[in-house]
Amino acid sequence: STFGGKSYIPAVPISFADIGGQETAIRELKEALEFLLRSKQVRAMGIRPLKGILLSGPPGTGKTLMARAAATYTDAVFLAASGSEFIEMYAGVGAQRVRELFNRARELARRQQKKRAIIFIDELEVLGGKRGSHTSHLEYDQTLNQLLVEMDGLKEDQDVQILVIGATNRADLLDPALLRPGRFDRQVRVDLPDREGRLAILKLHTANKPLGPKTDLEAIARETFGFSGAHLESVANEAAILALREKAPVIEQRHLLEAVDKVMLGEKLGRKPTP
Numbered sequence: 001s002t003f004g005g006k007s008y009i010p011a012v013p014i015s016f017a018d019i020g021g022q023e024t025a026i027r028e029l030k031e032a033l034e035f036l037l038r039s040k041q042v043r044a045m046g047i048r049p050l051k052g053i054l055l056s057g058p059p060g061t062g063k064t065l066m067a068r069a070a071a072t073y074t075d076a077v078f079l080a081a082s083g084s085e086f087i088e089m090y091a092g093v094g095a096q097r098v099r100e101l102f103n104r105a106r107e108l109a110r111r112q113q114k115k116r117a118i119i120f121i122d123e124l125e126v127l128g129g130k131r132g133s134h135t136s137h138l139e140y141d142q143t144l145n146q147l148l149v150e151m152d153g154l155k156e157d158q159d160v161q162i163l164v165i166g167a168t169n170r171a172d173l174l175d176p177a178l179l180r181p182g183r184f185d186r187q188v189r190v191d192l193p194d195r196e197g198r199l200a201i202l203k204l205h206t207a208n209k210p211l212g213p214k215t216d217l218e219a220i221a222r223e224t225f226g227f228s229g230a231h232l233e234s235v236a237n238e239a240a241i242l243a244l245r246e247k248a249p250v251i252e253q254r255h256l257l258e259a260v261d262k263v264m265l266g267e268k269l270g271r272k273p274t275p
């Protein structure tokens with residue numbers, strides 16, 4: 001393929017069990033995916049096929065994880081791209097990349113003998129912002145138009161069924177054409193985790209780490225209001241680094257608390273937490 005962007009195929013499969021909290025979002029997503037899994041019945045009922053799902057919510061809440069889990073759940077190949085990689089100086093390049101992305105997904109599914117492909121487009125608002133709203137509008141508009149053309153061309157009876165999952169934290173910026181029936185007509189909110197969600201995420205990200213017998217993850221979950229899953233992953237990681245630095249054999253509560261402060265401070269200074 002001549003794809004010039006940075007789209008990627010992750011090596012490790014992710015399942016819904018790898019996602020902490022987000023029960024509502026996962027349930028809604030699974031419900032939508034049933035349409036893909038039961039495409040024969042859906043077609044027999046004359047129901048319009050599902051072509052696009054939009055995941056919207058703040059950064060680091062697990063939208064990418066959910067899209068990957070959706071691919072595992074539906075036994076589909078998974079291809080990820082980011083809206084920003086379609087924006088190029090030269091007219092037509094972005095549109096060409098969209099075309100190539102869809103072709104690449106089809107090829108990949110055929111090669112792996114899968115019936116389905118999921119194309120994940122992160123930062124959808126960059127590619128799919130309201131038309132005519134950019135200074136150099138022509139290139140953006142062509143790229144968005146190409147995405148609409150590709151999605152409109154998706155048919156149930158093709159040998160490879162393609163589902164597009166878009167993610168954005170600015171759904172308000174999307175061109176309304178993207179949200180019309182037959183495009184991203186399913187929307188799933190992925191919000192910041194509540195206390196129980198935070199606990200579940202902390203458990204997942206400390207499962208492979210030695211925790212001292214006196215650690216209290218529930219207390220950490222209470223202390224971390226407003227943290228995303230990505231922040232909590234950082235807390236677990238930073239705590240392990242602090243313990244290692246002290247040559248402590250296990251992670252203690254104070255390491256976790258210090259890590260919370262560190263991640264919070266990093267946020268205030270406008271830095272992203274260390275990956």
Ligand code: ATP
Pocket residue numbers: 018019020021022058059060061062063064065066122167169201204228229230231233
């Ligand atoms: P962005 O909008 O910035 O792309 P996103 O919503 O797609 O963010 P992810 O890329 O899925 O977020 O999450 C980033 C990392 O944060 C994950 O790889 C994982 O380590 C952690 N994470 C986020 N949410 C969760 C969650 N619900 N459960 C477990 N881990 C999570």
